[in-house]
Amino acid sequence: MNTDTSTAQLVSQLSEQVSRLARDEIRLAVAELKDKGKHAGVGAGMFGVAGVFAWWGGLSVVAGLILLLALVVPPWAAALIVAAALLVFAGVFALVGKGQVKQAAPPVPRQAMDNVQQDIATIKESAHR
Numbered sequence: 001m002n003t004d005t006s007t008a009q010l011v012s013q014l015s016e017q018v019s020r021l022a023r024d025e026i027r028l029a030v031a032e033l034k035d036k037g038k039h040a041g042v043g044a045g046m047f048g049v050a051g052v053f054a055w056w057g058g059l060s061v062v063a064g065l066i067l068l069l070a071l072v073v074p075p076w077a078a079a080l081i082v083a084a085a086l087l088v089f090a091g092v093f094a095l096v097g098k099g100q101v102k103q104a105a106p107p108v109p110r111q112a113m114d115n116v117q118q119d120i121a122t123i124k125e126s127a128h129r
Helices: 007-071 075-104 110-128
Strands: none
Touching (some): 007 075, 007 110
16 A cells, blocks of 8 residues: 555545445345346246146046046056056156245345455454454
8 A cells, every 4th residue: 555645535435345346236236136036936837847746646636536437447556557557747846846935045146245244344354453
């Protein structure tokens, strides 16, 4: 640092740097929230897909049971196989959706908040010197 720098210049530089730091932290927070929102949307969509497959699986189980009771012939087995496959798909989509929603929670820009707290601590430490 130049020893000829005046106090007014140092205060001006500090103000400029703090403003730049605040803008950068806000940009980081916005980017982090966008990413969490994306994961929440994908997770919600996966839960929707899981619900559709579960519904179809339930309908196939009902159809299989009806065929079983009405005819007591092999077509019911095919209906139960289809139902089992649909329920397996529903389970897979539900697990993937749960993982996506978990990545989005909590919807707080944690990294940006940690950076701001670290910046404040650094500024306080520098001020005490």
